[in-house]
Amino acid sequence: MNLKERIIELAKQFSAEYVGVRRVIHQHPELSFKEINTSILIRKELLKIGIADIVSVAETGLLATLHGREKGKTVLLRADMDALPIQEENQVDYASSIAGVMHACGHDVHMSSLLLTARILFQLRSEFTGTVKLLFQPGEELMPGGATLVMKEKAYQKLGTVPHLGQHVMPKLPAGKVGFRSGQFMASMDEIYLTVIGKGGHAAVPEECIDPILIASHIIVASQQLVSRMASPKMPSVLSFGRIIGDGANNIIPDRVTIEGTFRTYDENWRALAIEKLTKLAKAIADGMGGECYVNIPKGYPHLNNDVRLTNAMKNSAIAFLGGENVVDLDLWMAAEDFAYYSQMNPACFYLLGVGNKEKGITSGLHTATFNIDEVALETGGGLMAWLSIEALEQ
Template identity: 80%
Template sequence: MNTIDKIKQLAKTYSSEIVGVRRYLHQHPELSFKEHKTCAYIRQQLIAIGIDTIESVAETGLLATIQGTDKGKTILLRADMDALPIHEENTVEYASRNKGIMHACGHDVHMTSLLLTAKILFELRNEYSGTVKLLFQPGEELMPGGATLVMKEAAYKSIGPIPHLGQHVMPNLPAGKVGFRSGLFMASMDEIYITIIGKGGHAAVPEECIDPILIASHVIVAAQQVVSRMASPKTPSVLSFGRIIGDGANNVIPDKVTIEGTFRTYDEVWRTEAIEKLTKLIKSIAEGMGADCIVDIPRGYPHLKNDVVLTNSMKQGAISYLGEDKVVDLDLWMAAEDFAYYTQKNQACFYLLGVGNIEKGITSGLHTPTFNIDESALETGGGLMAWLALESLA
């Protein structure tokens, strides 16, 4: 039996067990940098597999090691651990038991898939040369990003620059399929916080007020010039505002309005310029209309760029494992990921794992209260990553 068939057989053998692991993790989500119980559970699972080299990183993360027949090459496989502050609306028996917290971005799938990969690679450890590092990383959803903390740890620094692999669920991609893109893949992400301070009062006497609601509307519309008229059409950019709070009433003009949004792009030089232009534009509008204005744009994750050579190699490996019809080419994705930090220092490949199933009604998007997966994707994800790891080591 060749290696691919061995991996597929092991993935199938453990599939029902691994579904149970995913459901447990889905029932017990924890927010960013608070994954204490999740960390303890993952450690128990790794010990049960037989893995005894497990180091703590970034407080609630783990870095485990599987050693092949000799030291050889080394590869790092990463899964993120944190959930989102979303109240789950699914009625499945394994719905979240932690009120207002949900694995709505599939990190339960990422952890479970990596545990399946670990089971397979540990069982086959006498059949390959090299070292596999398993990183269960906290805090992907919250700045500064768990990746930045992991990269400061001695346990991580000691392994030096090595290939990194990561995967992310994608409901728009059917279960059983995966997608790859070499080069630029995911956008940078900066958070925007604006406070417009005016002068509140009765809505019937606007001349006695400095209306922050009106000013906020001008700011939101005018700010889009940064993308539509200041950015090169050749550079993808997104500016979106997702939250506005003006705590007045139908006849009350409030004293202040707060606005929150995000700016995303693929060019780091333009990113810096855009933030400067955005800040200047917003302040000038607010101040020109008589208000005070505070603009805070903390620097978020950089853009994610997959190594061309490694990604093309991993794509071919996926074709060998799944078949050419199960591997698709991806377009740019304007979402952001702190895995991008690893891509700045290492050869890296971040790819998408299909988890959708239209026939079963599994179509909800990421970060929604009804997000779910076709659990057959766990067998695909865990088995494929095991094969890709061995391909890289070889």
């Protein structure tokens, strides 16, 4: 039995155990930077495997080390840990037991899959040369992102520049399949907070008021020019507003309106220019209509860039492991990920793990109350990452 066959066999042998681990994590989700019990569980699972070289990073995160038969290169494997503020609606035995908190982005899968990878690699540690770093990272969903905190840790900085591998669940891909894209993959993302100040009053006398709802409406419509008329059609850009609060009534014009949204793109120069233009536009419209607009756009995650050489090599390795019919090419994905910070400083490969199954009715998207996975994907995810990590060490 060759190494690939052994990894496949071990993934099949151990996967049911880590399906169980995934269900425990799913049932007890914790929000960003509050992953205390999740961290305790992961540490226990690593120790159970036999991996005792574990250090804490970014408070609730863990960085574990697994050595091969002798010294060599290093590869880092990353899984994120945090859940989302969503009330789960799935009717399953392992549904979230925490009101208003749910693993709706698959981080429970990422963690349990990486634990399975660790179990496989520990069994095969005499079969490869080099070091595998297992990073369980907190706070991916909340700015400034756990990655920024991990990168400040001495334990991480000692690594220098090393290949980083990460995977993310994707319900649009059937379980058993994975997807790769080299170069630009995921977008930058900046959060937008606008506060429009007017003068409230009775709806019957608008001439005595400065209507912030009307001002906000003009700002929202006009700001779409950033994408439709100011951005190059060759540069993907998405400006979306998802929250507007004008706390008046049917006969009351409020004093203020708050607007929240996001801006996503792939070019850092255009990103900075767009934010500058949006700021000027919002302020000018409010001023021209007699009000004010306060703009707060904290800088968010950069775009995620997959190293071309590493990603192409990992894609070819995935084809060798899963078969060409199970490896697909991906398009740009306008979602954002703080794994992007690692990709700006290291050769990185971030790929998608299929978890959907239309026949089983598992089709809900990420960040929804009914998101779930076909758990056979854990066997694929854990086995493939074990294979890819060894292949990366040999590159």
